[in-house]
Amino acid sequence: METRELTCIRCPIGCHITVELENGEVKNITGNSCPRGEEYAASEVTHPVRTVTSLVNVTGGERPVVSVKTAGDVPKEKMMDVVAALKSVTVEAPVAIGDVVVKDIEGTGADVVATSNVAKK
Numbered sequence: 764m765e766t767r768e769l770t771c772i773r774c775p776i777g778c779h780i781t782v783e784l785e786n787g788e789v790k791n792i793t794g795n796s797c798p799r800g801e802e803y804a805a806s807e808v809t810h811p812v813r814t815v816t817s818l819v820n821v822t823g824g825e826r827p828v829v830s831v832k833t834a835g836d837v838p839k840e841k842m843m844d845v846v847a848a849l850k851s852v853t854v855e856a857p858v859a860i861g862d863v864v865v866k867d868i869e870g871t872g873a874d875v876v877a878t879s880n881v882a883k884k
Contacts, residue, residue, distance in 0.1 A: 764783055764784070764785050764790070765783070765784045765785070766781060766782070766783055766784075767781070767782045767784065767808050768780070768781055768782075769781075769782065769803075769804055769807055769808070771795060771799075771800040771803050771804065772803065773797075773799040773800060773802075773803045774797070774799065774800075776796060778794055778795050778796050778797075778800050779794050780792060780793070780794040780795050780800055780801075780803075780804045781793050781794050782804050782805070782807075782808050784808060787809070789804075789805050789808065789809065792804050792805060810838065811838070811839040812836035812837060812838055812839060813836060813837060813839050813842055814832055814833050814835075814836055814837075815832065815833045815837055815842055815845045815846060815849075815875075816830070816831070816832045816833075816878075817830075817831055817832075817845075817846055817849045818830055818831065818849075819831050819849055819852045819853070819854055819864055819875075819877075820852070820853040820854070821853070821854055821855070821856050821858060821881050822853055822854070822855055822856065823855055823856045823883055823884055824856030824857070824858065824881040824882065824883060824884060825856070825881060825882045825883070825884055826881050828881075829854065829858045829864075829877050829878075829879055829881045830877070830878045830879045831849070831864050831875050831876060831877055831878060832875070832876065832878050833845065833868065833871070833873040833874070833875055833876075834863075834873055834874045834875070834876045835871075835872065835873040835874070836873065837868070837869075837871040837873050838871065841869055841871055844869045845868050845869050845871065845875075848865070848868060848869050849865070849868075849875065852864060852865055852875075854877075856881050856882065856883040856884065857880070857881060857882050857883045858877045858879075858880065858881040859877065859880050860876075860877055860878060860879060860880055861876055861877065862876060862877045863875070863876055864876060864877055
């Protein structure tokens with residue numbers, strides 16, 4: 764039996780959760796104070812995902828970059844691929860919050876969206 768200790772990040776409480784695994788399968792979860800903690804812990808030990816935040820270059824804008832994030836979670840093992848792919852992306856100003864900058868980044872199913880505005884020069 765394998766045991767993993769986690770701190771839940773689904774809400775500000777930050778429960779200390781213990782997950783017991785057997786042959787990669789979750790057998791028991793304790794320490795969570797709500798169902799979201801149990802869902803987080805099960806996912807984190809079997810298929811961890813993350814939201815990726817970064818910057819993308821902008822041409823013709825009042826600022827040279829725009830902040831972006833994935834609109835959905837991406838598998839943790841794909842994070843560096845997503846970041847690397849974003850290094851080659853350039854968008855044309857104007858850019859508005861929520862604009863899709865890249866659809867389905869690296870085949871993750873998650874779009875990359877702008878999280879700030881960049882006006883045209």
